[in-house]
Amino acid sequence: MMPGTLTSATRTRESKYMKVGRITLSDRASARIYKDRSGPRIDHVLREVFGSEVQIEPVMLPDDQQRISETLRELADVRGCDLIVTTGGTGIGPRDVTPEATRAVLEKELPGFGEILRVTAFEKVPTTILSRATAGVRGHCLIVNLPGKPEAVAECLAILMPAIQEGLAYLRDEDPHALPPTGGGSSPGPK
Amino acid sequence: MMPGTLTSATRTRESKYMKVGRITLSDRASARIYKDRSGPRIDHVLREVFGSEVQIEPVMLPDDQQRISETLRELADVRGCDLIVTTGGTGIGPRDVTPEATRAVLEKELPGFGEILRVTAFEKVPTTILSRATAGVRGHCLIVNLPGKPEAVAECLAILMPAIQEGLAYLRDEDPHALPPTGGGSSPGPK
């Protein structure tokens, strides 16, 4: 397949090319008060699972709900990310706004992602139920909240990975914005 | 008891008579592109559990949110169904709108039904968290979303059945629209 032919029509399950937005949400990390350790761990897991075909766009943001929502929209709609993974901002503090910012841009919320993270971790970490992490779909893009702790992100991502992979395969095969068969249009934009 | 006396006053726990709306949601099944295999399996389980007293109203619909909501209202409010079970349309695709259509008619959502289906199945089927199935109450009627896969519906229904039975018994004993004891009114309609 020639590179120039990589349009939405060819972005089928066979095409392994994938773009992932990875957003680290932390006032302190984005102010460089401390180093982001969760983001690189997520990148590591993503490269292990998806191989060299994955292109990761790393973003660091403070816990600002408006800016987070804008960034999610930009990554999903303009930059054509297949998957966005966030880390941080899912707790009970006044600056923890990731679930709200995520929910604001979702077309379909997937309650099962946050549920299974909390329920699975509960026996070992009974404070996990303080997490408000969620997930869902916007257009072709799957958006997933992970907790902020570097020790937790890899394990959480592993738990969710089978569903993420099936979700991605489904969203790449389908075109949520396609006209009915007789319409014949293809979606505009970089994706 | 004479048939003509079967009014809401006699629809108590002792009365085994029950009406169930069963809706298969699928563009392709409703267009007869393929055969509905999930609906009949649900009917089979319902007859096993509730015996010959159950009257099932089978409905087949395309994945059209407005029509699904209208049908749920009709079955609950006009046709007096005690229970409505849906199959299909709970996934992440653009045509999967059953949870939205259900939520739009619920008076009380029961998040535990979808939760337990996802959590119970997760170990064997880690992609189950892509399901957005929900449940809840509208008037006297309990509404429950099941997944669309024929292989899954019977098992899911079995998991939920103790809660369905307790919910039905409760909703039949109580009259959600009754006036306070001094009011003395009885609810209108076929139920």
Place this chain on the structure above:
Amino acid sequence: MMPGTLTSATRTRESKYMKVGRITLSDRASARIYKDRSGPRIDHVLREVFGSEVQIEPVMLPDDQQRISETLRELADVRGCDLIVTTGGTGIGPRDVTPEATRAVLEKELPGFGEILRVTAFEKVPTTILSRATAGVRGHCLIVNLPGKPEAVAECLAILMPAIQEGLAYLRDEDPHALPPTGGGSSPGPK
């Protein structure tokens, strides 16, 4: 520490002083048709966990959504409760309105509390998924719904307690309404 010095500045994790609102929600218990057995059991657990420093404000209310929300606001905002625990009103009946009344005053909902109560109890009590209990944060205050059954409240509270304690410690250290460091204001009111 002198009583007069107990301002928000001194309400840190070191200060063991704690105020808990405990609300029993039941038309019949509040009309004294039967005795509240769940409330005292909750108080017993709270005293065991938090010791003599806990000050419990017991409230008994009918299942009236407006009054429940008003009472939650009063206990959180005016009376400065760190924690509010409710019992009752989480079922599917028309008078079960505790989750709605709670959600109306929450700034951040914590879906994990209700989830884990339902999932944990499910194997033994498969009807537990009929519960709609929720939880969340309003200002400094953590609000938690428990079921109404006297036999269940102590066990449910024990399941949630590690998360409640971590949540309380976090909310006491942080000041959700504090101005940024340069602002220098302290929050008004009794807390």
